Amino acid sequence: MNCTRSKRDDSRMSDSNSSVILQCMSCLHVFGSALSLAEHKRQSQDCQTEEEAVLCGEAEKVEWADIKCEIKEEEEEEIAEEEKEDFCCCEKSPVKVPVKTTAQSEALQLLKTDLPHPNREEREARVNDIVQSTDLTNDQVNEHFPLCSVGGKSFKGKEALKIHEKTHLPKDSEFKKPKRPCPYCRVKQTKLMRHLLQKHYDEDDVIALKAANGTEKKAISRAIRKRGIFLENQRQYLEAKEPVYQAMRRGKDKKYCPGCDGFYNRSSFGRHEVKCKGITSLDPSALKITQKYQNQLKAKQAVSRSKKTRANDKDCFYLCSVCGESFKGTSAVKNHEKTHLSGDGEEDGVDSLEEIPEEKRFQWSTADTDLVLKEFEEYITGASEICLPGKQDLLRFRQRHQLKCTWMQIRSKIMNESSKTRRKSQIECPNSSEMAIGKESESEMSSEILIDEGAMKNRRVLSSKVPKGLNHSARMKWSKENTELICREFEEYITAPKGMRLPRKSEVINFLQRYPMECSHVQIRTKIMNELKTARMKAKRTSRIANAQARLVQREEGGSLSEQDASNLPNDEGAMKNRRVLSSKVPKGLNHSARMKWSKENTELICREFEEYITAPKGMRLPRKSEVINFLQRHPMECSHVQIRTKIMNELKTARMKAKGTSRSANAQARLVQREEGGSLSEQDFLPGDISSAENGEVRKEKTSSAESQ
DNA sequence: GCAACTCCCCAATTATTGGA
DNA sequence: TCCAATAATTGGGGAGTTGC
Numbered sequence: 200m201n202c203t204r205s206k207r208d209d210s211r212m213s214d215s216n217s218s219v220i221l222q223c224m225s226c227l228h229v230f231g232s233a234l235s236l237a238e239h240k241r242q243s244q245d246c247q248t249e250e251e252a253v254l255c256g257e258a259e260k261v262e263w264a265d266i267k268c269e270i271k272e273e274e275e276e277e278i279a280e281e282e283k284e285d286f287c288c289c290e291k292s293p294v295k296v297p298v299k300t301t302a303q304s305e306a307l308q309l310l311k312t313d314l315p316h317p318n319r320e321e322r323e324a325r326v327n328d329i330v331q332s333t334d335l336t337n338d339q340v341n342e343h344f345p346l347c348s349v350g351g352k353s354f355k356g357k358e359a360l361k362i363h364e365k366t367h368l369p370k371d372s373e374f375k376k377p378k379r380p381c382p383y384c385r386v387k388q389t390k391l392m393r394h395l396l397q398k399h400y401d402e403d404d405v406i407a408l409k410a411a412n413g414t415e416k417k418a419i420s421r422a423i424r425k426r427g428i429f430l431e432n433q434r435q436y437l438e439a440k441e442p443v444y445q446a447m448r449r450g451k452d453k454k455y456c457p458g459c460d461g462f463y464n465r466s467s468f469g470r471h472e473v474k475c476k477g478i479t480s481l482d483p484s485a486l487k488i489t490q491k492y493q494n495q496l497k498a499k500q501a502v503s504r505s506k507k508t509r510a511n512d513k514d515c516f517y518l519c520s521v522c523g524e525s526f527k528g529t530s531a532v533k534n535h536e537k538t539h540l541s542g543d544g545e546e547d548g549v550d551s552l553e554e555i556p557e558e559k560r561f562q563w564s565t566a567d568t569d570l571v572l573k574e575f576e577e578y579i580t581g582a583s584e585i586c587l588p589g590k591q592d593l594l595r596f597r598q599r600h601q602l603k604c605t606w607m608q609i610r611s612k613i614m615n616e617s618s619k620t621r622r623k624s625q626i627e628c629p630n631s632s633e634m635a636i637g638k639e640s641e642s643e644m645s646s647e648i649l650i651d652e653g654a655m656k657n658r659r660v661l662s663s664k665v666p667k668g669l670n671h672s673a674r675m676k677w678s679k680e681n682t683e684l685i686c687r688e689f690e691e692y693i694t695a696p697k698g699m700r701l702p703r704k705s706e707v708i709n710f711l712q713r714y715p716m717e718c719s720h721v722q723i724r725t726k727i728m729n730e731l732k733t734a735r736m737k738a739k740r741t742s743r744i745a746n747a748q749a750r751l752v753q754r755e756e757g758g759s760l761s762e763q764d765a766s767n768l769p770n771d772e773g774a775m776k777n778r779r780v781l782s783s784k785v786p787k788g789l790n791h792s793a794r795m796k797w798s799k800e801n802t803e804l805i806c807r808e809f810e811e812y813i814t815a816p817k818g819m820r821l822p823r824k825s826e827v828i829n830f831l832q833r834h835p836m837e838c839s840h841v842q843i844r845t846k847i848m849n850e851l852k853t854a855r856m857k858a859k860g861t862s863r864s865a866n867a868q869a870r871l872v873q874r875e876e877g878g879s880l881s882e883q884d885f886l887p888g889d890i891s892s893a894e895n896g897e898v899r900k901e902k903t904s905s906a907e908s909q
Numbered sequence: 910g911c912a913a914c915t916c917c918c919c920a921a922t923t924a925t926t927g928g929a
Numbered sequence: 930t931c932c933a934a935t936a937a938t939t940g941g942g943g944a945g946t947t948g949c
Contacts, residue, residue, distance in 0.1 A: 394926095677936085726936080728919095797912085845912060848943090914947075923938075929931085 303333045382423055570600055685726055693730050805846055813850050
């Protein structure tokens with residue numbers, strides 16, 4: 200599919216001022232007129248049968264050459280290749296040293312066979328030998344083998360030395376590998392090959408890439424990379440109507456090669472021109488691919504838009520070949536399947552054990568839990584700066600103790616134990632949760648357990664279910680500027696103590712209107728949430744260090760921390776929670792079409808079954824989903840577990856209202872009696888009894904007036 | 910009054926990414 | 930390849946409100 204072009208064609212292309220650009224669909228070269236394209240076709244046999252495409256109507260504004268590019272790695276590869284071929288003593292070398300005799304030539308050849316030389320001393324010794332045995336001077340020999348001024352290594356040419364010298368550059372001026380656009384999803388990736396293998400492993404080219412080896416593999420990966428770059432350039436060109444690579448490589452002194460559609464450094468262009476075989480680097484089917492993946496992208500966007508209704512997503516899922524769990528995408532299921540493999544590729548949990556756990560969920564025995572607690576104490580207590588041990592540590596631990604679980608499960612166990620410890624420390628010492636580091640500080644903590652709303656929440660046994668495949672197709676890339684903007688705008692929320700709410704939807708939307716960003720309010724909210732987490736983690740770490748330092752000082756001085764120092768620690772979460780301002784927004788139309796009609800029997804059954812939850816004081820949780828499902832299995836009803844939960848919630852409300860009413864009437868009666876007796880009531884008498892204590896200070900917008908009137 | 914709804918919070922968890 | 934950071938998702942739960 201390659202086609203060569205004459206210089207006449209090139210000049211015609213660049214001189215073209217026509218309003219239409221025509222492109223040869225075979226070689227992708229662009230022509231200013233139908234005539235020049237026809238002439239091109241006549242000259243190139245391969246391109247005769249192909250169609251042409253009209254690209255743009257603003258030819259005079261665009262230099263097609265500007266939207267094509269070569270990549271830096273290729274330049275380097277090329278330079279390296281050329282250095283290999285064009286040895287410093289060859290005719291093409293920019294440094295030409297006349298070699299007078301065969302002996303001199305042989306001596307130099309001998310010197311360069313084992314280049315680069317490891318160190319300056321060895322090199323000097325070798326050069327001295329040559330100088331002594333031949334008529335060559337030191338300078339003549341040194342010119343052949345440039346010397347690194349830092350490391351003392353000598354190289355086969357100036358270019359090779361230049362590449363090497365980059366390794367000595369300070370970090371900020373060092374070359375940073377640019378991101379490469381994926382030809383399939385167009386997302387720019389630092390590690391394009393890994394991305395391809397993970398996300399697009401079902402594509403033909405990627406399958407071929409996986410199967411290939413050595414040179415072939417390189418060639419395929421290069422072709423994919425180039426296609427991605429080309430498609431990205433083409434897309435930007437078609438959308439922005441301006442030279443793309445000018446924007447992408449601003450300030451670089453590049454020169455366009457019409458022979459291969461590549462860009463090369465002006466300094467190395469001459470050398471390339473000699474070598475250039477006129478082979479276009481672009482994939483001839485690129486335009487078709489663009490269309491194909493543009494359609495796919497549109498389809499993906501459509502799915503993303505309709506994602507809000509999760510029911511839609513249930514229709515397309517992929518099953519794990521090992522455990523049968525379903526996932527939304529092929530990449531998600533592939534990633535999940537990796538969890539069944541251990542580091543060496545064997546099925547996890549099976550590498551040294553005979554039995555495979557029947558249940559995916561591992562049942563931790565007390566003995567095994569103790570082992571984990573003992574082994575990973577530092578991670579669980581938070582004494583370690585690193586949150587979790589590495590995979591290898593976990594695998595070794597599993598091997599040592601012959602545990603029949605995966606390393607991931609051990610990690611989860613550590614995380615859960617760590618979380619448990621944190622919660623425990625918060626209950627034991629609500630004002631200084633950060634004190635729970637090591638046994639010394641624990642002993643200093645108060646043993647008084649406060650059962651408030653927060654503590655009740657801790658009783659929650661969290662679901663063992665895991666999200667089935669996240670949609671990362673539209674994963675947000677936060678720029679530094681936007682991150683700063685969000686942090687500045689929502690600083691009060693990010694720096695707020697635990698328990699404070701996040702900004703409202705309306706606030707975020709308002710922010711988005713003022714600072715338009717290509718993201719949803721949910722994504723901004725997530726960003727704030729994550730920033731908040733990070734800030735808290737940092738604060739926690741700082742607090743830990745400060746505490747450790749304080750303890751050190753304390754030990755040295757033999758004294759103890761003052762109460763004031765202790766009070767500087769974070770506020771009580773429960774108290775902060777009370778500051779929460781609840782939403783005043785109203786639901787937008789309820790669906791009463793499927794409204795449940797509870798029979799007296801079923802209501803009684805539910806009330807009897809879930810009595811403990813209905814009569815429980817405020818702060819107690821509702822029955823778990825699993826409990827409700829279990830109930831439904833025992834007592835089949837034509838309703839969902841959610842409806843039963845709602846029923847219980849409403850029964851609970853009613854019960855509390857009744858209790859409140861009873862308490863009020865009792866109080867009213869008491870007041871009446873007191874008035875009759877001529878006494879006065881204390882403030883406490885006006886509170887609604889046990890409910891007030893259970894509420895634990897929760898600030899709520901109570902409709903006191905209406906309740907009073909009732 | 911009741912069932913259902915929206916909005917919000919929280920903790921846990923997973924997926925993805927980029928640096929080392 | 931490992932690992933930490935980051936972004937996103939999930940399910941449980943609570944409060945307030947709506948409309949039949």
